[in-house]
Amino acid sequence: MKEFIDAIVNSLYKNLIGGDAWLVVLNGLWVTVLISAAGLLFGTIIGAILCAMRLSNNGFMRMLSKVIIAILRGSPVLLLLMVFYYVVFANSRVDAVYIAIIAFALNSGAHIAEIMRSALSAVDKKQLEAARMLGFSKFQGFMAITLPQAGRIAKPVYQNAIINLIQWTSVVGYVTITDLTRTVNNIGARTGDPFFALFLGILLYLGLSYFVYFLFSTCSKKEAL
């Protein structure tokens, strides 16, 4: 029994504490968070633009955004990432992290555009009309009635999209970025005892996901009050 516990303690030490391995893990975590957060921010902006184009009265704009969304949603994010890394930015000195941010922003942008569109079309249009009858302009009515309601409808789906995004960033190791997944993999390879390192990785991703859940749930609690 004592031997078993010793082995565990030893393995834990080798993997995480010896040589300040935990600092390397934190660094990887930071890269993952950075790519996810920036990807989400720009993805939301791109999503809003694509959604506006998709719902515009201009036939060309509608068609264009349809095509863009179809391509971005239809291609695996890893391939998109590789295209940007090995083709588009092949000869430039742009940092791989920025390239990853661009790829994830585009991919999540297409998904978010569809989330926004379905949420907007789920809002009762007669309520906007009722607001217009009270003297609201089109824009005022949209801001006061349609947007808050669409936001509510989109929230759970948006939350899922964020968690999806975070987990998909684990593929950035393919283009030389040392994110959380790459880090724990490296440590495991170095020590030849990957159990603790990989398990810690899973725990950290889980922690990130729960952090997102936590943010959203405190948000809705405030609304309910």
Next chain:
Amino acid sequence: MIQTVDLCKSFGNLTVFKDVNIHVQKGECIAVIGPSGTGKSVLFRTMALLERPDSGQVLINGTDITRKDVNINKVREKLGMVYQGFHLFSHLKVLDNITLAPLRVKKMSKSDAEEKAMELLSMVGLTDKANAFPHQLSGGQQQRVAIARSLAMDPDIILFDEPTSALDPSMTGEVLAIIRKLARSGLTMMISTHEMGFAQDVASRVLYMDEKGVYEQGTADEIFLNPRREKTRMFIRKLKVFSYSITSRGFDMVAMNVQVELFCQKYNIESRKVYYIQLILEELILEVSRGCFNQRQLKIEYTIEFSEERNEVLVCFVYEGESFNPFETVEGTDHLGMVLIAGIAKNFGHSFENGRNIININI
């Protein structure tokens, strides 16, 4: 106050209404009635410019609001609308539903807006629901909030588009009571409704819509007690009509009787009356074809009108030819049929004009 001039609206090939001329004076309460699908809702929506009219004008206090340079948002501040489906802002509490427009559009202060909203809520009897969300209210309560919401902007006129049609009968009363109160307070309003009793009671003027326009209009008593035109009568008295024409002596009496019977069954006319109707028709047809023996061509048309409201049947029997009244006894002929009819009918009469004999029999 509000006036339409030759207003026309169609969707594609379907003309909803054309050349509608309505003039609503300040303080009037106009009821718009008519069968479903005759354009009552579209008329209201077109008057609020929620639908662009194909041609014609909508004048509010003399200004034509269909012109491009009119700020429609400003116009709509003074034009309220209450919908069949309430359409309260579902993400806002009742109080916020009412204060939203005064705050954002009129830029009223928050305390003023809330004070006014509470006044309106007490008027519709819902002060204790101020902090509830719309989905927590019953249909009748939601509609009352919707009325308060549109009153919050102090509109010059409110258009009520079938305000009680989505409510179950136990709730229509509370909503109608509020509308009645508003009408009495002198608010100008137009209300499209299927509540005939209410319309008769409240409206200063009634428009009957049919045949792609305003078919007949008049005071409530004129429309409800003495409708002049055919379709209005049919609508007000809830008449069901069956018509049939006979052009040859060899017509199929049995088939005709089956059709009459089917018609009667459809509207639940009691079997004694059905028997009477058939008896009257048979006797009249026999008598008339015998009386018009010298004519080569037989031409008889009749309609059976059944009024659900009064549970009364009117048989209107028309035949061409010389003036011939089968009820006038002629010596030496057998008039048993006519005696029978005279016994059955509540009243009956014969008239003759332009070569047409008309017999009306009430059962």
